[in-house]
Ligand SMILES: Nc1nc2c(ncn2[C@@H]2O[C@H](COP(=O)(O)OP(=O)(O)OP(=O)(O)O)[C@@H](O)[C@H]2O)c(=O)[nH]1
């Protein structure tokens with residue numbers, strides 16, 4: 001089974017409580033609208049994880065009776081992706097007792113949505129996580145080799161979704177990350193951490209997690225779950241080895257899971273995701289990349305219509321401003337970063 005199969009949000013409700021009874025023609029038994037309950041008594045629960053149509057949700061978050069409850073999705077939500085981070089409306093048995101199942105009858109409006117497509121031409125998108133406001137891009141200094149273009153892709157997806165990106169380079173005990181990090185010099189807003197065996201920036205990253213919902217993304221084997229385990233002591237996320245011959249991770253984590261971060265400074269949410277081989281940007285609006293570079297976006301208002309802002313773009317106002325030194329010392333590096341991202345998008 002490929003990782004993509006594993007990731008199917010539209011997984012049929014294999015565990016839908018109503019399918020327990022054997023029915024000759026399930027379609028004939030779909031509830032008609034007038035029989036559908038109004039769900040005025042629904043309560044809100046945080047979706048922590050999804051596994052083959054079964055959701056783990058957190059009820060009474062931060063309250064005295066906070067508990068994890070298993071839930072299925074209502075039949076009428078068949079086409080609606082429900083993902084980690086969603087705020088679900090649930091009805092039914094939300095006691096969380098063994099053998100009980102609640103039912104998700106709707107989801108609250110999302111504040112953000114991180115999506116990806118299988119490749120850049122694919123308009124079919126997969127929802128990775130809902131309501132995250134930060135993304136920690138995890139990349140290894142070696143084993144597997146760092147790929148700046150994959151990091152670019154994550155940055156673009158984050159900027160497009162209005163999610164603040166952070167970057168951590170792991171395995172600095174295996175290789176010096178400074179050459180790789182030079183790629184990201186012009187990204188002034190990007191906070192960068194480095195991490196190695198015996199020297200993990202747990203406190204520094206932890207500070208950034210308080211009050212936020214942070215999704216950890218990156219290639220398989222870069223050490224996402226290792227970091228999660230260091231940050232969330234009872235997370236017990238399985239970690240895998242990187243194949244010495246192929247340099248590939250083993251896709252140890254197979255589903256996306258939210259875990260609570262807690263420190264004396266406060267609480268936050270950490271979302272561990274499975275490693276991906278590619279991160280398609282079929283759904284992204286390229287204008288959102290420029291928008292994230294606020295200083296350059298202001299200059300770009302003087303650009304000709306349809307300007308690509310790439311090095312060969314005629315009369316590009318940003319290129320000219322940088323050439324004339326009007327954007328200061330950092331101008332060239334900023335433009336370089338913007339162009340890398342735009343080029344990644346334009347030429348997958
Ligand atoms: N040398 C070294 N190894 C590390 C470091 N961080 C993680 N590893 C190792 O890298 C391997 C993969 O780590 P995981 O945490 O499973 O990686 P992952 O990103 O969660 O991988 P997937 O779940 O497959 O996406 C494990 O053997 C870790 O012990 C590090 O800083 N230095």
Ligand SMILES: [Mg+2]
Pocket residue numbers: 224225226238239252253273274275
């Ligand atoms: Mg993992």
